[in-house]
Amino acid sequence: MGDGVSTSQPEQLRKRTKRFAIRIVTLFQALPKSDVARTLGRQLLRSGTSVAANYRAVCRARSKAEFIAKMGVVLEEADETAFWLELLIEAKVIPKSRLEALLAETSELVRIFSASRQTAQTRPPKSSRSKITGVAVQSLNHPITQSFNSG
Numbered sequence: 001m002g003d004g005v006s007t008s009q010p011e012q013l014r015k016r017t018k019r020f021a022i023r024i025v026t027l028f029q030a031l032p033k034s035d036v037a038r039t040l041g042r043q044l045l046r047s048g049t050s051v052a053a054n055y056r057a058v059c060r061a062r063s064k065a066e067f068i069a070k071m072g073v074v075l076e077e078a079d080e081t082a083f084w085l086e087l088l089i090e091a092k093v094i095p096k097s098r099l100e101a102l103l104a105e106t107s108e109l110v111r112i113f114s115a116s117r118q119t120a121q122t123r124p125p126k127s128s129r130s131k132i133t134g135v136a137v138q139s140l141n142h143p144i145t146q147s148f149n150s151g
Helices: 009-030 035-059 064-090 096-122 144-150
Strands: 126-129 136-139
Touching: 009 035, 009 096, 035 064, 064 096
Parallel strands: none
Antiparallel strands: 126 136
């Protein structure tokens, strides 16, 4: 980021998913006023904005299991968003050329969320001793950082 302030990769992805949601809202507002466009558009609006809302929940996960479950929801919503975008194109509601950039972003988000979820599922939990108590504790190393870099 050019402002000299370093932000974490999960925070960057929170901002990115929010920008994505705004793009979905803008698209919905620009849809033709036909019944088909509005019906498909409402589905797209719901799933596309849900990506950002549910990713925020991922960032608050309290355990690896909760992280994996919430990331699964984000992945499903992003994939569903891709479906509605494809349907808008194939039903000839909007020309593909107008949605290519948004489709590309949707596909990239699906890949990021899928890789992150897969990493979390396959990585064994880390165990470390607390310096204060000497008791072994489980630490959640959010895999979003690693998969975001490897993307």
